[in-house]
Amino acid sequence: MGVLTAARPRNRALDWFMPQIPLARVAVLRVLLYLFVIIDVFTISNDVIAHGWTPELYQPLWLARFLHLPPVSVLGAQILLVAIIGFSLLAAAGILQRLSGWVVAITFGAWMFYTQGYGYVAHDHMALVIAVLVLPTIGIARFRDVGVTSAKAGWALKVIQISVVLTYFYSVLMKWVASGNITHWANGAVIIWALMRRGAEWSKPFLEMPGLLVAAQWATLAFEALSPVALFVKGRWIYFVVVFFCVFHLLTYLALGIHFLPTVICWAAFLPLEKLVPKRFRAVPAATAAS
Amino acid sequence: MTPIDRMHTEKRRLLTTTPPRSAKAGAIASAAVAGESDPAGTAASAPVEKKPLSKWSVGWRVTVTVVAFAILTCGQFLNTNDFFPLGSLTQYATAKDLNGQVNSTCIAAQFPGEDEPRRLGFNTATVGIERGDVEAQLDRVIANPELLQTLADSYVRLHPDEPKPEAMILCRETTQLENGISVGEPTQRVLATWEVR
Numbered sequence: 001m002g003v004l005t006a007a008r009p010r011n012r013a014l015d016w017f018m019p020q021i022p023l024a025r026v027a028v029l030r031v032l033l034y035l036f037v038i039i040d041v042f043t044i045s046n047d048v049i050a051h052g053w054t055p056e057l058y059q060p061l062w063l064a065r066f067l068h069l070p071p072v073s074v075l076g077a078q079i080l081l082v083a084i085i086g087f088s089l090l091a092a093a094g095i096l097q098r099l100s101g102w103v104v105a106i107t108f109g110a111w112m113f114y115t116q117g118y119g120y121v122a123h124d125h126m127a128l129v130i131a132v133l134v135l136p137t138i139g140i141a142r143f144r145d146v147g148v149t150s151a152k153a154g155w156a157l158k159v160i161q162i163s164v165v166l167t168y169f170y171s172v173l174m175k176w177v178a179s180g181n182i183t184h185w186a187n188g189a190v191i192i193w194a195l196m197r198r199g200a201e202w203s204k205p206f207l208e209m210p211g212l213l214v215a216a217q218w219a220t221l222a223f224e225a226l227s228p229v230a231l232f233v234k235g236r237w238i239y240f241v242v243v244f245f246c247v248f249h250l251l252t253y254l255a256l257g258i259h260f261l262p263t264v265i266c267w268a269a270f271l272p273l274e275k276l277v278p279k280r281f282r283a284v285p286a287a288t289a290a291s
Numbered sequence: 292m293t294p295i296d297r298m299h300t301e302k303r304r305l306l307t308t309t310p311p312r313s314a315k316a317g318a319i320a321s322a323a324v325a326g327e328s329d330p331a332g333t334a335a336s337a338p339v340e341k342k343p344l345s346k347w348s349v350g351w352r353v354t355v356t357v358v359a360f361a362i363l364t365c366g367q368f369l370n371t372n373d374f375f376p377l378g379s380l381t382q383y384a385t386a387k388d389l390n391g392q393v394n395s396t397c398i399a400a401q402f403p404g405e406d407e408p409r410r411l412g413f414n415t416a417t418v419g420i421e422r423g424d425v426e427a428q429l430d431r432v433i434a435n436p437e438l439l440q441t442l443a444d445s446y447v448r449l450h451p452d453e454p455k456p457e458a459m460i461l462c463r464e465t466t467q468l469e470n471g472i473s474v475g476e477p478t479q480r481v482l483a484t485w486e487v488r
Contacts (some may be wrong), residue, residue: 004303013301014349016458017353017356018349030459047415047420047421049345050415050416050419050420050445050449051419051420053419053441053444053448054419054420054441054442054445054447055426055441056438057420057425057428057438057441059427059428061372061374061375061378062373062374062375063374063375088430112321112375112376113375116335116372116375118420118424119423119424119425119426119427119428120398120421120424120427121375121378121381121421121427122382122421122423123378123379123380123381123382124382125376126376126377129376130359130376137352147339148339148340148341149339149340149341150340150341151340151343151344151346152341152344153339153451155352155356159356162356162360167380170363170367170393171382171384172362172382172440173367173380174367174370174379174380174381174384175304175370175378175384175386177367177370177384178370178381178385179384179385179386180386181386184386185384185385185386187467188386188387188388188389189387189388189389189391189393189471190386190387192387192389192393192468192473193393194383196393196466196473197395198392205360207472207473208472210389210470210471210472211471212451213471214471255419264475275463278412
């Protein structure tokens with residue numbers, strides 16, 4: 001309980017992988033992520049109830065098959081929705097933290113299998129699903145815990161950060177695997193293809209400038225390949241990295257309607273969110289703290 | 292006691308007694324956040340660590356992370372989405388030829404009293420499922436056009452005041468590219484039709 005360990009010998013790799021971070025950062029991140037989960041089920045992944053009407057098109061993914069998850073029914077989807085909303089609100093507010101966190105992990109996990117299990121699998125939810133799975137492992141985290149740090153929290157947030165970075169970095173690997181030669185992808189017509197299929201009206205003139213779109217593909221490859229930098233930058237540079245990726249997603253949203261918000265919200269895990277806690281709510285540092 | 296004796300006494304006191312809380316706070320906070328991105332150094336006021344993790348706690352966290360990382364990596368090389376949420380990151384990953392074709396799947400319905408089939412929005416609000424979902428299992432739907440019945444049923448449920456479609460038509464619109472620029476008018480082809488029951 002609250003042991004002070006300044007002189008304890010430390011393993012540098014583990015320090016990086018499980019850094020001590022303020023629990024207040026977790027409390028603020030939970031508000032953002034769990035409220036976003038509610039927005040998500042009403043907007044981005046709001047097709048689950050509709051999937052209740054199309055059970056014949058169910059194509060269960062491996063874990064859903066392993067767990068024998070049947071096609072969702074309309075009533076089942078509605079029950080899941082109510083549970084996700086209720087327990088996400090509790091988790092965001094920090095009420096019954098472990099219980100609410102795990103219930104959201106299970107129900108939102110099932111919801112994800114029912115939104116993705118009907119053919120098309122999007123990869124914008126990877127970091128968010130992993131975040132919802134790891135957050136309950138932290139245990140109790142309160143807004144006033146600006147002065148209390150935890151390695152459990154450090155691990156959970158590091159895992160979320162790695163998931164965010166791999167969403168980009170591994171997409172480069174996937175482009176290589178799927179295209180055989182990465183230059184075929186970069187010199188090809190992927191953005192043209194996307195603009196023709198779902199482009200906004202204002203972005204249609206870019207279809208007359210294929211050279212510019214090919215350059216944009218090379219730029220995309222470059223910053224996706226450099227995304228692991230986010231895990232190692234120090235100081236204020238992290239703000240620059242986070243803003244850069246958010247601007248990229250804003251542009252793809254305006255041009256193509258692809259927002260990647262479930263990944264964008266997880267970029268918050270890189271930021272010192274405890275600064276958002278007003279000073280009057282912060283506990284005075286104590287010599288001991290409850291584990 | 293001379294001033295030098297007093298200085299030595301004070302030094303011994305400082306070395307042997309518990310330091311004030313604020314001094315301890317700074318030392319531990321700086322150790323705690325080493326290597327951690329902390330743009331504004333807010334953790335300087337984070338003096339209290341929870342007790343160190345047990346070997347078991349560290350062990351399962353490292354193991355789970357390594358296993359998940361391995362599954363995600365395999366997902367990329369096997370090019371499978373089956374391991375969701377650790378599947379392949381396939382969105383927009385396939386190269387497209389600048390002189391190839393851009394295909395877009397469409398859905399249309401024949402309504403009673405109308406001469407031509409009418410194009411419907413290919414989304415959950417109109418037919419209960421997104422275009423991408425059907426495209427991901429297109430071969431299956433073409434081989435089993437009775438699956439279009441479920442789209443018709445969804446349309447009827449979602450549009451109770453509209454007439455019921457007589458037939459559902461799965462179609463494909465194709466645009467030819469030359470050096471990345473579309474040429475000619477898009478062509479349409481019927482992929483499957485289904486008489487609605």
